[in-house]
Amino acid sequence: MSTPVGRRPIPRRRVAAAALGLAAFLAAVVAAGEALRHPHTPVSDIPEAQLAGADPRDELVCPDPQPREGQRRTPDIEGTAPVRVTSNDLFDCPEAYDGRRVVYRGEVVGALLERAVGVWSQLNDDVYAELLGPLPAHRDYRGGNAGVGVLLPHGAVDLVSFIGGPQTRGDVLEVVGTFHRVDPTGEVAVIHADGAQRMADGEPFPDPPLADRRLAAWLAVIVALALVTIERVVALRR
Amino acid sequence: MLFRPDRRDFSLIGFYTGKVLFGVGVAMLIPAVMAVALGERNELYAFLLSAGLAISVGRATELLLYTRESLSTSHGLATVALSWLLAPIFAALPLLLSGHYASYLDAYFESMSGFATIGLTLANDLDHMARSVNLWRHLMQFIGGQGIVVVVLTILASAGGRIGYLYTGEGREEKILPNVIRTSRFIWRVALIYSLIGTTLLWIAVIGAGLQPLTALYHGANLFMAAFDTGGFATQSSSVAFYRSVYVEAVLLPLMTAGAFSFALHYQLWLGRRSELVYNIETRTIATSTLVMFAILAVGLARTGTFTEPGVMMRQGFFQVVSAHTTTGLATVPGRLYVTDWGVLAPAVLVTAMAFGGMAGSTAGGIKAMRIGLILKGVIRDVRKVLLPEDAIVVTTFHSSTRKMLTENQLRAAATVLLLWLVLYFGGGLIGLFYGYELQLSLFESTAAASSGGLSVGLVRPALEWPLKVVYIAQMMIGRLEFIAVFALLGYLLAIVRGRV
Numbered sequence: 001m002s003t004p005v006g007r008r009p010i011p012r013r014r015v016a017a018a019a020l021g022l023a024a025f026l027a028a029v030v031a032a033g034e035a036l037r038h039p040h041t042p043v044s045d046i047p048e049a050q051l052a053g054a055d056p057r058d059e060l061v062c063p064d065p066q067p068r069e070g071q072r073r074t075p076d077i078e079g080t081a082p083v084r085v086t087s088n089d090l091f092d093c094p095e096a097y098d099g100r101r102v103v104y105r106g107e108v109v110g111a112l113l114e115r116a117v118g119v120w121s122q123l124n125d126d127v128y129a130e131l132l133g134p135l136p137a138h139r140d141y142r143g144g145n146a147g148v149g150v151l152l153p154h155g156a157v158d159l160v161s162f163i164g165g166p167q168t169r170g171d172v173l174e175v176v177g178t179f180h181r182v183d184p185t186g187e188v189a190v191i192h193a194d195g196a197q198r199m200a201d202g203e204p205f206p207d208p209p210l211a212d213r214r215l216a217a218w219l220a221v222i223v224a225l226a227l228v229t230i231e232r233v234v235a236l237r238r
Numbered sequence: 239m240l241f242r243p244d245r246r247d248f249s250l251i252g253f254y255t256g257k258v259l260f261g262v263g264v265a266m267l268i269p270a271v272m273a274v275a276l277g278e279r280n281e282l283y284a285f286l287l288s289a290g291l292a293i294s295v296g297r298a299t300e301l302l303l304y305t306r307e308s309l310s311t312s313h314g315l316a317t318v319a320l321s322w323l324l325a326p327i328f329a330a331l332p333l334l335l336s337g338h339y340a341s342y343l344d345a346y347f348e349s350m351s352g353f354a355t356i357g358l359t360l361a362n363d364l365d366h367m368a369r370s371v372n373l374w375r376h377l378m379q380f381i382g383g384q385g386i387v388v389v390v391l392t393i394l395a396s397a398g399g400r401i402g403y404l405y406t407g408e409g410r411e412e413k414i415l416p417n418v419i420r421t422s423r424f425i426w427r428v429a430l431i432y433s434l435i436g437t438t439l440l441w442i443a444v445i446g447a448g449l450q451p452l453t454a455l456y457h458g459a460n461l462f463m464a465a466f467d468t469g470g471f472a473t474q475s476s477s478v479a480f481y482r483s484v485y486v487e488a489v490l491l492p493l494m495t496a497g498a499f500s501f502a503l504h505y506q507l508w509l510g511r512r513s514e515l516v517y518n519i520e521t522r523t524i525a526t527s528t529l530v531m532f533a534i535l536a537v538g539l540a541r542t543g544t545f546t547e548p549g550v551m552m553r554q555g556f557f558q559v560v561s562a563h564t565t566t567g568l569a570t571v572p573g574r575l576y577v578t579d580w581g582v583l584a585p586a587v588l589v590t591a592m593a594f595g596g597m598a599g600s601t602a603g604g605i606k607a608m609r610i611g612l613i614l615k616g617v618i619r620d621v622r623k624v625l626l627p628e629d630a631i632v633v634t635t636f637h638s639s640t641r642k643m644l645t646e647n648q649l650r651a652a653a654t655v656l657l658l659w660l661v662l663y664f665g666g667g668l669i670g671l672f673y674g675y676e677l678q679l680s681l682f683e684s685t686a687a688a689s690s691g692g693l694s695v696g697l698v699r700p701a702l703e704w705p706l707k708v709v710y711i712a713q714m715m716i717g718r719l720e721f722i723a724v725f726a727l728l729g730y731l732l733a734i735v736r737g738r739v
Binding site: 219 | 242243244245248263276278279280282283284286287288289290291293294295297298300301304324327328330331334335336337338339340342345359361362363364365366367368369447448449453474475476479480481482483484543544545547549550553554570571572574575577578579674675676679695696697699700701734735
């Protein structure tokens with residue numbers, strides 16, 4: 001089959017050079033991004049073991065053995081003394097803690113949702129809640145958030161001054177209540193709290209403006225405006 | 239016979255890719271405005287920088303590679319694939335600069351997950367993320383759901399009728415209106431009308447859940463984009479469970495379903511042909527499949543004693559099945575519980591639902607109801623052939639806007655693509671096994687990535703091995719573009735190396 005008329009393939013060397021140039025430009029974009037990140041050192045003095053997040057390959061260790069599908073599960077509830085738990089405990093072994101009185105501690109995040117039955121809250125007990133503090137105030141990345149939905153009594157709302165969110169670290173509450181794998185309203189894996197106390201105060205956390213990022217931004221805007229203008233002028237002349 | 243690409247080929251592909259990058263840059267100005275309003279200064283600078291870069295690269299490319307030539311099929315497909323590779327590079331920059339992503343790879347993963355409407359996330363500490371950055375995550379889903387290439391080029395319209403092949407390259411095969419530009423603008427009109435209605439309803443539901451009006455509007459808008467574009471990102475780490483509201487879930491259900499409807503079906507409904515809901519092969523397939531899967535899921539959850547109340551089973555189980563089947567990925571249940579509390583059968587149903595996916599020509603992913611429906615019809619036809627006399631002629635038809643005859647070519651195409659999807663699902667699952675994850679988890683996550691299902695059992699997390707992140711990124715892109723565009727780009731790369739002069 002003969003080459004179609006009018007085709008003039010670009011030499012491979014020029015294609016390779018262009019590809020390398022494109023790759024270099026993209027690498028420069030990535031490098032610029034890295035250079036303009038928040039100027040914190042990505043080091044933590046908190047022991048690794050204390051920060052270990054849930055790895056799906058980790059073997060589950062539950063108070064009661066996980067039965068096979070179809071077998072009845074009979075959780076062994078030892079008395080009524082509340083047991084201290086984390087969100088990992090509750091989600092790894094929901095059947096074991098279903099109906100048990102638990103003590104749970106976490107940062108209030110998102111919002112407090114007032115209902116007739118109480119106030120729904122999300123309490124996070126991940127490393128950002130107390131150990132490390134929220135991002136981007138540091139660069140110690142330890143995964144996503146982990147937390148449990150907690151139904152607080154109406155009076156507990158008065159304990160909360162700060163709710164965790166953008167640029168705010170929320171109050172840390174400790175609640176005592178009953179864990180429900182499925183509660184009477186149909187909510188899954190939640191704690192109905194009898195009482196709560198504030199263990200740590202939240203606060204706004206500063207994110208001071210970064211001068212180098214501001215400069216880079218304005219430079220990029222100026223270049224973009226210039227190119228847009230040039231393109232428009234050229235297009236009109238065409 | 240592959241011919242080595244010439245200047246014309248590079249100009250065409252580069253020119254239209256540049257337009258797409260320009261459009262993505264302009265889109266980043268929306269969260270920039272929000273950053274101004276909320277006083278998120280560092281995020282504002284990040285968006286201005288990223289937008290400026292994308293706009294500059296886009297315009298420079300258009301200037302240098304200007305062409306009046308027409309796109310061919312292969313050019314269009316290669317442009318789409320290249321755009322989908324490059325756009326997330328610029329879209330990832332504000333994510334990286336937000337301080338919530340450990341590396342550029344993680345930010346790129348998030349961008350691809352956004353544009354491809356997957357919903358898997360590598361964000362660290364999402365609950366403290368700046369609102370403008372969260373808005374950008376959801377906006378990427380909205381843009382990607384409508385097809386970033388189609389979005390940009392219909393708005394810029396100067397490509398005129400030449401963008402037909404770009405439309406096809408993004409996995410949309412059916413032209414609703416005679417002109418592709420008009421089809422694309424119709425898609426946008428549907429999206430905007432649903433936006434208005436859906437956001438309003440969600441806003442009301444979220445206010446009812448207990449949020450303040452302004453905050454509720456922010457949540458409502460983001461929830462809408464996640465649901466209608468079957469994206470699955472959420473503003474809070476607990477996803478839809480955060481709202482503790484059956485009303486929010488009730489509004490999300492029809493929105494997710496609408497997102498999984500093809501735009502061709504929306505057009506029929508727009509014209510008042512409601513009977514299409516009943517007769518369309520895809521609606522029938524999805525409806526049947528959803529009900530069957532919910533029934534099996536219910537059996538599974540009943541056996542494990544997870545949900546025993548019918549009301550709770552309906553609320554939690556049905557929502558998850560619809561979320562999976564529409565490949566949205568919104569969750570009312572912590573993902574870890576799929577592994578620790580849902581047994582084996584119920585998660586397998588979710589995997590199957592994600593694998594099946596929504597309708598062709600919708601924002602949903604997966605194998606697609608059309609292909610499943612056609613293959614089932616083909617099986618029934620073959621069974622009938624066996625049972626009927628040898629000289630009997632068996633004619634099988636199906637309804638999709640109009641009544642059509644089922645042909646061997648359609649069956650073969652459907653079966654071929656089904657096979658490609660299965661290879662994609664299992665291939666990603668195998669690589670997960672290599673890294674020591676259990677089969678159930680590997681397959682779940684691989685299917686979620688490839689089908690844009692987006693539900694997660696916790697395997698996808700910032701600590702995930704980087705080769706797996708790369709694998710999932712590739713799966714997301716290949717799944718979203720439904721193979722052909724990616725093959726076209728690879729074909730061009732092969733032609734550069736081995737093509738004839």
